[in-house]
Amino acid sequence: MRFALADLSIQIGHIRFNNPVFVASGTFGYGTENKELVDVSKLGAIVTKSITLNPREGNPPPRLVETPSGMINSIGLANIGVDKYISDMLPVYEGIGTPIIMNIAGSSMDEYISVLEKIESVSSAIVGYEINISCPNVKEGGMQFGIDCSMTESLTSALRKRTEKLLIMKLSPNVTDISSIATSAENGGADAVSAINTVVGMSIDHKTAKSNIYTTFGGLSGPAIKPIGLACVHKVFHSITIPIIGIGGIVNTGDVVEYILAGAKAVQVGTANFRDPGICVKILNNLDLYINKHNITLNNLIGSVKQYD
Amino acid sequence: MIIENAMIVSNVEIAIGIWQMTLLAPEVSSHYKGPGQFINILSADSWEHPVRRPMSIANVNGENINIIYKIFGNVTQQLSQKVPGDSLNILGPLGNVFTGWKTKRTVLLGGGVGLAPILNLYESCPNSTLIIGARTADEHFMEHEPGKNIFLTTDDGSLGVAGNVLTVLENLDFNDQIIIYACGPKPMLKAIQHFAAKNSVKAQLSVESYMGCGLGLCQGCVIERQNEQMKKHSYHEKYTLVCMDGPVYWSNEVCFG
Numbered sequence: 001m002r003f004a005l006a007d008l009s010i011q012i013g014h015i016r017f018n019n020p021v022f023v024a025s026g027t028f029g030y031g032t033e034n035k036e037l038v039d040v041s042k043l044g045a046i047v048t049k050s051i052t053l054n055p056r057e058g059n060p061p062p063r064l065v066e067t068p069s070g071m072i073n074s075i076g077l078a079n080i081g082v083d084k085y086i087s088d089m090l091p092v093y094e095g096i097g098t099p100i101i102m103n104i105a106g107s108s109m110d111e112y113i114s115v116l117e118k119i120e121s122v123s124s125a126i127v128g129y130e131i132n133i134s135c136p137n138v139k140e141g142g143m144q145f146g147i148d149c150s151m152t153e154s155l156t157s158a159l160r161k162r163t164e165k166l167l168i169m170k171l172s173p174n175v176t177d178i179s180s181i182a183t184s185a186e187n188g189g190a191d192a193v194s195a196i197n198t199v200v201g202m203s204i205d206h207k208t209a210k211s212n213i214y215t216t217f218g219g220l221s222g223p224a225i226k227p228i229g230l231a232c233v234h235k236v237f238h239s240i241t242i243p244i245i246g247i248g249g250i251v252n253t254g255d256v257v258e259y260i261l262a263g264a265k266a267v268q269v270g271t272a273n274f275r276d277p278g279i280c281v282k283i284l285n286n287l288d289l290y291i292n293k294h295n296i297t298l299n300n301l302i303g304s305v306k307q308y309d
Numbered sequence: 310m311i312i313e314n315a316m317i318v319s320n321v322e323i324a325i326g327i328w329q330m331t332l333l334a335p336e337v338s339s340h341y342k343g344p345g346q347f348i349n350i351l352s353a354d355s356w357e358h359p360v361r362r363p364m365s366i367a368n369v370n371g372e373n374i375n376i377i378y379k380i381f382g383n384v385t386q387q388l389s390q391k392v393p394g395d396s397l398n399i400l401g402p403l404g405n406v407f408t409g410w411k412t413k414r415t416v417l418l419g420g421g422v423g424l425a426p427i428l429n430l431y432e433s434c435p436n437s438t439l440i441i442g443a444r445t446a447d448e449h450f451m452e453h454e455p456g457k458n459i460f461l462t463t464d465d466g467s468l469g470v471a472g473n474v475l476t477v478l479e480n481l482d483f484n485d486q487i488i489i490y491a492c493g494p495k496p497m498l499k500a501i502q503h504f505a506a507k508n509s510v511k512a513q514l515s516v517e518s519y520m521g522c523g524l525g526l527c528q529g530c531v532i533e534r535q536n537e538q539m540k541k542h543s544y545h546e547k548y549t550l551v552c553m554d555g556p557v558y559w560s561n562e563v564c565f566g
Contacts, residue, residue, distance in 0.1 A: 029526050037312065037524075055544040064521050064529030066360040071521065075528045080544045223356045251356055274522035275351065275359055276312065 006291035008284070010044075010266055010298060012243045013166045013191035015127050017099060017266065019044040020298060021256065021280050021287065024247055024270035025103040025130060025170070026050065026075065028277075030089050031096065037277045041097035042284060047268060048089075050105035050132045053114050055081035065203045065212040070224030070249070071271060072201045074215040077105050082115045086122055093125040100125055101168065105132040109155055116159055128166025131159065134174070134197035146172040146197075149184040156188025168245065171195040171232070173225075178232050179239035186240045194245035194268065195236055196229045222271040223249040230262045237263025237303045251279070253286035263303040310403055310524070311336045314396045318373060320389070325447035326380045327424075328389050330397075335372040337401045344429040345515060345557040348374065348401030349523040352387040361400060363520050365492070365556075367425035368432060374399075377425040403523045404556045407513055410434050413488045416481065418442070418474045418501065420493030426515050426556075427492050438481065442474040442493070475500050483510050489560075491515070499565040512560040518551040525553040533564040 008019035022045040028034060031046040040046065058078025065072050080088065093100050102119060106112035116129060133146035133155065145151045156169055169185035171178055173196040182193050198219025203212040229248020236244055246264030250256060251272045259267045272279045291298065315334035323329045337348060349361035362384055368375035378385050391397065407430050415434050419427030420442040431439050438458040443449050446468035453461040453469035460477045461469030470477055474497060478489075491501045492515035505512035521527030531548035532555075549555065549563065 027526060033525055037310070057544060057547040058528060058531070060533070061531050061548070062519055063531065064519050064527065066358060069356055069359065071360055073521065073527065073529055078528050078531075078544065078548075084544075222359045251359075271359060274524075274527050275361055277522075277524065277526070278312070 006288045008044075008287060008291065008298065010243075012168075012245075012266065013128070015099065015166050017044045019284055019287070020260070020264075020266035021284050022047055022101070022245065022266060022268045023273055023280055024268035025132065026073075027270045027273040030085075030092075031098070031100055032089070032092050034277045038281060042281050043098050044266060044284075045099040045101050045127070046096075047101045047130050048103050049079055050077050050103045051079050051082050051085050051115060052077060052105050053082055053111045055079065055084065060214045062212060062214055063218075065218075067201065067203055067220065067222075068224060070201075070220050070222030072203050072213055072218035072220050073198070074213045074218035076215070082118050086118060086124075090122065090124045090126070096125065099127040101128045101130050101166065102126045103130045103132055103170070109158060112155060113158055113162065116162055120163055120165075126165065128168060128191070129159070129163065130168040130170050130194055131155070132170050132197070134170055134172030143172065143174075146170075146181065147175050149180050152181050153184040153188040156185050156190050160189035166191050168192045168194050170197055171236070172197050173228050173232050173248075174200050179235050182236040182240045182244075186242050190242060192243040192245055192265075193236060193240065194247055196225070196232045196248050199225050199228055221249070223251055225249050226255060226258075230258060233259060233264050234262040234303075234305070250283075253283050253290055256283060256287055257290065257301070260298060260301045261303070261305040263305075265298075265302055310401055311340060312398065312400050313337050315374070315399050317391050317393055317395045317397055319393055320391050322389070323377070324450040327377065327448060327450065328380070328385075329367070329375060329377050330388070330391075332374045332376070332397060332399065333372055334374045334399060337399055338369050338372050338374050341366065341369045341374075341402045343406035344433060345406035345426055346402040346404050347426075347523075347556060348376070348399045349403060349520065350376075350388070350400075351398040352384045354398075358384050360521055361523065363403070363517075363523065363552075363556075365423075365425035365429070365515070366402065367429050375425075377422075377428070379422045381422070400523055403552060405554070407490055407515070407557050409488050409511075409513070410490065414486050416440070416478070416487060416489045418478065418489065418491040418493065418497075420474055420491075420497045423492030423494065423497075423515065423517065425492075427490065430490055440474045440477045442497070473497065475504065478504060483508055485509070487511075488513065492517075495565055502560040502565065505560045513557050514560050514563070515556045516551055516558060516563065517556070520552055523552045525550055533566065535561060535564055
């Protein structure tokens, strides 16, 4: 029996995406490296790695270690800087066939604004910005914004004034109350929030008594953090009205459905891309079957997790 | 590069804790460029170990790829339990290749798990001097044959030359027509780098690194370049990606900290 293709399209702000499965920042490069292995035009959107005002070499190695059902990274926002990004990457995005969401990181309000204004001053295929206010691995990663409500709100509203494009604030789980940060992002004028960034973690080699990561602390990702991601999305769902993009440990279609049930409108797949850059396309094919089989719409699923009496 | 479900043809222990696996991989083998390249393997479908493991290619014969691995942790343990007919998901071939060996005299050094690419290169240049180091005789699977320029070393002196690969290297006669090729643990590569600089000998080193993807996406596998002219703000001048730029580097290109 053949099904018609399900309508997987979703709306965030004024942008219509063909489907809700995006690739997460830092796990798909600038978006063009994987063309050999994946049909990127199938993806809902590509969120680029974080771009900063100046180029960054990133942290010294070791930068990465596997942990049970996850991994810890401390890359340190290695990137080419916004000027080279404009000259080298923006032209490549023309005709890529996938919405590009540019992730921006900064260490000050001015840096975020400068990067965004530089992109706004040129014409590009970028449909929106995801603002990294939650990188746990570098002092300059914007984490001071992501843990403070008033700074989150003022940064969001400063950026909102300067762009009509989609504005997504990426939230950290490493806070006492993620709902209040999400509310600040909404009050500042964000179109959506994405949650979660990596969870602060540490890994030690007991044989050498050394940390497995140069910077001692790093960001834990992968299936190990899925329960944390689900909980954060569900908490945020009850406190804001703008869409939530769920992130954290998604490796299959079931995980996508769980995030939507928890309150997400779209999702991002991160660490799983490292193992299989084609995994999002597989997830999408199965999501299509799931929607057809259960005769449901994505919108009706959002936040509809059943509670015990 | 390609992702392929390869079929395991054989999987045998060739020395204590050291295994050789032959994979039928028509797709990946057809893209193979030469000694130095590697594949990233998945030991299981489960997500208990989410990250692929890099394994140097020890040999490509038609559609068959050989790897040699040492039992080190859960993943290599799982690998050793696989039997002919099982499948193994592999990504590859990845990385660059050893160069210059066709025209020069060569000395090849392998230590620990760094045997595979060196044995691969040895098949292409069998007139090389081959030096293989291990801790004990149990970890060796070749014969110590100085008459054929094959030297085995052991830390405890239980087989071949007592000492490490440097013990043999330091007693060889060198001239500028010789290139050293080496793969092994970081302290060994650091010592060879030092030897090459001191004796003005060229050396290519195959570097090992933690790796998240093998595709340049995660930026996790970097090592530091030797680069005195680095700009204050730069990108990929201070560090190089082992998965894409390596794993083979000239000894004066990289720093081992």
